[in-house]
Amino acid sequence: MLKKEENELLTRVGPGTPGGEMLRRYWQPAALSVELPPGGPPVPLRLLGEGLVMFRDQEGRLGLLGLHCSHRGADLSYGRLEDGGIRCLYHGWLYDVEGRCLEQPGEPAGSTFHDRIRHPAYRCHEVAGVIFTYMGPGEPPLFPNYELFRVPDDNRWVHKQYHECSYLQGNEGNIDSIHVRFLHRYLPGSRFRRSRELDGEGRPARPFDESLPSSASRCEETHFGVRIYSLHDTHAATYMRTTNFVIPLTCAVPGGPAPPGDGYLMNWHVPIDDTHHWRFSMAFKRSGPLDPNYAQARASVTDETFRSPRNKANRYLQDREEQKHDTYAGMGPIFVVQDAFATETAGEIQDRSREHLAASDAGLAAARRMMLRAIKDVQEDRDPPHVIRRPEDQDRLLEISVTSEQVPVGTTWEQYRVQRGVTFGAIGIED
Ligand code: FES
Ligand SMILES: [Fe+2]
Structure with a gap:
């Protein structure tokens, strides 16, 4: 038997919850490799209460980003995979797998606003036909070599x-x-x-x-x-x-x-x-x-x-x-x-x-x-x-x-x- 508060601690997993913050300290499976074939479309995912999009860029690098565009929130899983990242369909902002905003084509020439955008991005590690992610803060731990x-x-x-x-x-x-x-x-x-x-x-x-x-x-x-x-x-x-x-x-x-x-x-x-x-x-x-x-x-x-x-x-x-x-x-x-x-x-x-x-x-x-x-x-x-x-x-x-x-x-x-x-x-x- 658990106290109600303990049950809450263990079962609430969203960002900022004590249990969710603990779970985010570990590598966890996010998707199967078969869901992300090379050249395939981006995949919307939900993990630990967060909306996410997973994709491979043109070089095959895996990205796991926040689902909603940092500009005005459109769903990035509808985006285009081009120019070294994923491009939002709404106004063309382009993100790489690290969450850097590479381009904001609707902004004035010479604008550096894109440099100040850091879109949520999580590290991925692909092994054994499974794509794992680390959604916690700081340097990810070493991957357990089971x-x-x-x-x-x-x-x-x-x-x-x-x-x-x-x-x-x-x-x-x-x-x-x-x-x-x-x-x-x-x-x-x-x-x-x-x-x-x-x-x-x-x-x-x-x-x-x-x-x-x-x-x-x-x-x-x-x-x-x-x-x-x-x-x-x-x-x-x-x-x-x-x-x-x-x-x-x-x-x-x-x-x-x-x-x-x-x-x-x-x-x-x-x-x-x-x-x-x-x-x-x-x-x-x-x-x-x-x-x-x-x-x-x-x-x-x-x-x-x-x-x-x-x-x-x-x-x-x-x-x-x-x-x-x-x-x-x-x-x-x-x-x-x-x-x-x-x-x-x-x-x-x-x-x-x-x-x-x-x-x-x-x-x-x-x-x-x-x-x-x-x-x-x-x-x-x-x-x-x-x-x-x-x-x-x-x-x-x-x-x-x-x-x-x-x-x-x-x-x-x-x-x-x-x-x-x-x-x-x-x-x-x-x-
Ligand atoms: S909402 Fe994505 S570029 Fe504007
Ligand atoms: Fe069983």
């Missing part, structure tokens, strides 16, 4: 999806590990079950059709966020799942197209405004290229605007017959749809003063505490956690460890942690 960004392009999959709720609900859905055993279950005999019933060692690969398990959850703070261990006892076996909250709005969890032990999934929940967000999903496989069918299948989950045809307005097309035979939720086999139901139906901004957190929510509570401390850090002019300034810290991020595996019955989380150490690699088995 394992995801170190593999060849063919080993990686990226996508984004629109969500109709606060970013915090989306991200807390990833921190919450126990929901996987319920919301995402396939029923015995489900037509959606994978054909691979056993993993390489003959163990059940996906224990979702076991009877409902008992679980225990423990967590520990790290330099990048919170590492969460979830232990699930079913009738047949014990499973350990390790997930990571990466401050401020990302989680690294088992999933994606890689086979067991060969990669994992990172989800960034980036605010569009207080009540909508993009979930940028990025997954990778260490050992080699991904099956292109995976990207194709996942892309078909959303339309060309990255919205799901199953959404809140149509109750996620829940099918009560499917719920009897195939899935626990009755919303098809795709996890992100089920996640959208869980997070969006809590309201545009969940009222956390009315919730009742349980023992299994320890990781979530720890993540909130860390974020509230990060807000205080920024208010007191300190870098919050995981803002990287030293090159050697860019490479400490393999400590983001993701697992989902069967362990000997009776293993405690303390034993597991010691066995694995704190810097072990990912060995996930779940989708």
Whole structure:
């Protein structure tokens, strides 16, 4: 449970809000590279409550500028890409990717007024098919060199999806590990079950059709966020799942197209405004290229605007017959749809003063505490956690460890942690 004021701090993201100022201290995904093909048109965007336009100039440099022209406010996303920047259609003011006003053709010859205009402009960094931006003050921090960004392009999959709720609900859905055993279950005999019933060692690969398990959850703070261990006892076996909250709005969890032990999934929940967000999903496989069918299948989950045809307005097309035979939720086999139901139906901004957190929510509570401390850090002019300034810290991020595996019955989380150490690699088995 949070006090109403704390909930406000964490969920208001606009310029000048304490939470928004904290979020602006980190690099965040703004768009997919496929949305900005070379020679393509400017793209209007909304991030952290700000209207923006992203474009590539004639030399291919990326710009992210305030949407409304500094002259009299026309929408720059309708502008012309020419002469080294983007030109407003209304009176021809020309801006480069740094927000400098290069020309004001309607002003008297020799005017230097354009030199005094500084249009809002944010730094961009393109990697792995994703365009990240830094929207905070001062020198941007170093870019975190996650394992995801170190593999060849063919080993990686990226996508984004629109969500109709606060970013915090989306991200807390990833921190919450126990929901996987319920919301995402396939029923015995489900037509959606994978054909691979056993993993390489003959163990059940996906224990979702076991009877409902008992679980225990423990967590520990790290330099990048919170590492969460979830232990699930079913009738047949014990499973350990390790997930990571990466401050401020990302989680690294088992999933994606890689086979067991060969990669994992990172989800960034980036605010569009207080009540909508993009979930940028990025997954990778260490050992080699991904099956292109995976990207194709996942892309078909959303339309060309990255919205799901199953959404809140149509109750996620829940099918009560499917719920009897195939899935626990009755919303098809795709996890992100089920996640959208869980997070969006809590309201545009969940009222956390009315919730009742349980023992299994320890990781979530720890993540909130860390974020509230990060807000205080920024208010007191300190870098919050995981803002990287030293090159050697860019490479400490393999400590983001993701697992989902069967362990000997009776293993405690303390034993597991010691066995694995704190810097072990990912060995996930779940989708
Ligand atoms: S409003 Fe853009 S140039 Fe006048
Ligand atoms: Fe989920």
